[in-house]
Amino acid sequence: MTAARQIYAIVRKDLLLELRAREQVTGMAVFALLTLVTFNFAFDLTGADRAASGSGALWVAIIFAGLLGMGRAAAIDRQQGAWEGVLLSPVDRGTIFLGKLASALLFIGIVEALAMAVFAALFSLPVLHPMVLLVVCLGTVGFGTLGTLFSVMAATTRAREVMLPVLLFPLSLPIVISAVRATTLLLTDRQAEVGPWISLLLGFDVLFLGISYIVFGHAVEE
């Protein structure tokens, strides 16, 4: 299917660029780890209540790193007007969106894996549990979807570093609430209560993936 090949081309291109410049992933990773360490001093991440603060710390680290990464990714496409080169091509706008989303998820995913491994080691919490991984995936997809949509828009504005968080924080609130709650429940061994949060995450992802796919074309079309 051509769309799949085109998505692959976009991801491959972003990966190549990242391997050359190596700014995004390194920057994101350092940022995420710093956040985790700083949170350790702000909250008591060693005591008995550390599950709640811990999952909050983890998600703040992921979100801040994700914001940084997506902002950078959108900026990279702006160089030499390369984004317009992509828009000139016959690729469906929705397919372009999926390609950029896939890239974003790939990079955030790498950083997340690192952050979670460090987190598990430093704070001895069972983060590498399949249910936790599911929550992380669902949360990241939701955040990445809105992030990809708005980072492309924010990249053309004057206050671009500020614009993306201002747009994303209120809109991604359901993700933050659900992901942190679900993670806390899983870390404190209360699997049974996780159901509603996971369905909210899933619903959010499906809904906004669909909306973003449709709306993206209108956002970029002059």
Added chain:
Amino acid sequence: MASVATRRSAETWSRALGWLSVVLVAISVAMIFLYAPSDRVQGAAQRIFYIHLPAAWLAYLSFFIIFVSSIAYLARRHPRWDRLARSAAELGFVFTTIVLLTGSIWGRPIWGTWWTWDARLTTTLILWFIYLAYFMLRAYVSDPERGARYAAVLGIVGFVDVPIIHMSVRWWRTLHPEPIVVRAEGPAMPDTMLQTLVVTLLAFMALYVFLLIEKYRVERMKDELAELRLQHGV
């Protein structure tokens, strides 16, 4: 474009609506302070609820108008839809602020704090931030056409998101052990209270529609002025 005759008659209707809303607001103020009884539990402070609820209704109605206009704008790209969205956004933002302020003022004597993380109030706070983001987006984009387009995207995504935000905040409150919170209306309202509420709601709606129409006309005049400047090479 509307003919001069159509515009004149529209202006007359609008002015009539303006007077009607003034009358209705006067009546509702009278009812709020003279007709409606004092609440047994909350005392005089409860009267602010008559402003708080209609303001909340209008705050969310505005966003719905933005939602519909945004879809229409992306589909048709006609400036009138963008104008409507802009106008509704300004009014909506004002009313959202009123909701937060009245909620805060109401809460202080009753709960002893300026703010509680009540689900509805919290959602309205997030709505306030979304409105803010909406204005920032328009302000920081140099090309007005692109600003309109981006704002439309935000309008659509934001509106769909609000019920989900509300749901997640409510679950966060209820699926989480919390001290008991006083509910907004309490048990069934006596008729006098209900009547006062309805009249105030109608008054606010009339006022809102009047302001929306006037705001829209101002925006249209601004656009037409810019158009004229363009055509005469100013």
Added chain:
Amino acid sequence: MMAVAGRDVARTETPPGPTAAALAAPAVEATGLTKRYGNRLALHDVSLRVDAGECVGIFGPNGAGKSTLLRVLSTLARPTAGQVRCCGLEMPAQASEMRRLVGAVGHQTYLYDDLTVWENLDFYARLYGLRDAGDRIRQVLDLLGLGDRADERVRALSRGLQQRLAIARAILHRPRVLLLDEPDTGLDREGRDRLAGIIGEQVRLGGAVVLTTHAVEFGCQVASRVLFLDRGRLLWERPASGDLVDELERQLRRRA
């Protein structure tokens, strides 16, 4: 599609071939194009028609709307009013097919600094779904004299060579219509000769070219027809000739 410099061209993944209707339709047909950016009217009621085998040159002072016109023709911008058709295809209903037939060079090069020359072209080849990507890329690099630079990063190339790569990118997918916005910027003598050759070949094989440039002599040399734009309006249209060069320079100086 088109053979270039006598070499055989392998099939691409693009649709089997133009229908009779598409062949009959003009390569580019724009009617009543108006484009407004907020309060600025960039184009006002511009109409033009380019047939197969034609190269049209668009001239005008800075800010005349030449770039805006090309952006609208290339589908990058949606006109506020008016219609664009390429080979009978319409925007926005047939946007994807139309983009396949159009190749554009803009003010920016549309290249990724940190990728090599080859990687840049390979990326676009994939986006356009070219089956013979490898061969076609080599072909195009030879045409632009970049054959020995394939593995260099774009960042390391001079502005002139980057411009050549931008042109290579535009012709990679064998477009029927070339929209070139000041393609000669930064090109040296050799680059300009190669560009003229490409334009000539495109015209000879039944394609179309719309080009803007500040180099009046170059423009009149490659174009068969000349259009003059100022303040968003199309002022006049004339067949190109040697005498036109002086006339154009005079008008441009007057309106600068």
